[in-house]
Amino acid sequence: MATVSLANLRKTFGKVTAVDDLSVDIADGEFFVILGHRGAGKTTTLKSGAGLEDVVDGSVHIGGVDMTLVEPYHRNVAMAFESYALYPQKTVSENLASPLKSGRTGKYTEAQRTERINQVTTTLGINHLLKRFPRELSNGQRQRVALGRVLVRPADIYLLDEPLSHLDAKLRAAMRAELKQLSAMSKTTTIYVTHDYQEALALGDRIAVLREGRLVQIGTPEEIWRRPADTFVARSLGQPEINILDGVVDDGRIRLGDGSLDVPIPAGAPCDRGDRVRVGLRPCDIHVGSGAGSANLAGTVMLAERLGRNVELTVKAGDEQVIVLASGREGVEEGSDITMTIADSDVHVFTAGDGDTARLGATDKTMEAAQ
Helix, strand or coil, rough: CCEEEEEEEEEEECCEEEEEEEEEECCCEEEEEEEECCCHHHHHHHHHHHHCCCCCCCEEEEEECCCCCCCHHHHEEECCCCCCCCCCCCCCHHHHHHHHHHHHCCCCCCHHHHHHHHHHHHHCCCCCHCCCCCHHHHHHHHHHHHHHHHHCCCEEEEECCCCCCCCHHHHHHHHHHHHHHHCCCCCEEEEEEECCHHHHHHCCCEEEEEEEEEEEEECCHHHHHCCEEEEEHHHHHCCCEEEEEEEEEEEEEECCCCEEEEEEEECCCCCCCCCEEEEECHHHHHHECCCCCCCEEEEEEEEEEEECEEEEEEEEEEEEEEEEEEHHHHHCCCCEEEEEEEEHHHHHEEEECCCCCCCCCCCCHHHHCCC
């Protein structure tokens, strides 16, 4: 186990800046998730920590030791690649044993290697594949073997680059729970990269949201969900995506769209009358019918799409369209006139303007770490 400190990291590829002045401190034993879209710089950040990419500026400290110029094999980190990186000529058992036979990881007896391999393969559900070769495995099985080869090796840091991306939805959900269990058991500092917000919320002790090589916000899953730093972070979490509506502050309320809808001003948001703002309403926080809160909306259901036990409603409210995630038991049909409520605490207010804009009323430590 070890702490990790990335300070002012900058990495370029020609004229493209992949990582731009990135700084973060990761605690000993923490499961730290980097969340971002494709091309955000997540993998480059991970490789910079592993020593697989030379940074232009900045430093990497592991366990308080400056590793910026240290070769990868001397950093005692284990990394799982999205592309598997398995030895094609070796069986699953031999692939898993290879890190334990390296002199850099210490000496292990045959019995110790077998014990560690059995523990990891049982957890990952691949213990029946030990005699197969990578070419005989499905993509999902290969990815679990690649993940197992990392977890079987004692290391100060685990670096996991989208290790669940090739699994089907059911197996991915099961693997999230197993990864969390493995992390708790090993107590090894883990940096996990993903573009899947569900993985980030389920696994991370803290989450860093990355956009175009820069950190937008760092916080616990609760902080990121409840107090997104800007509309980019708000849109990065949740499916269906959060509703973002333009509004104007007027007499202690925020008038939305043509003024026929209004919501309360959340506590702590420094809004003055006449200010133009943007309001975020998550579809899962909008309730059809009466409920707690002083934000009351009315509209007509334009489209109802069943999503398993829930129904996604597209509602015409004034001159705005609002997406609502409703329970299938409510029996709302297309063409129905409905009323909607949302709790005051679930109203998110951001500064007005084009693009992705900052959250108002953010004075906590989460916002201080956003830049």
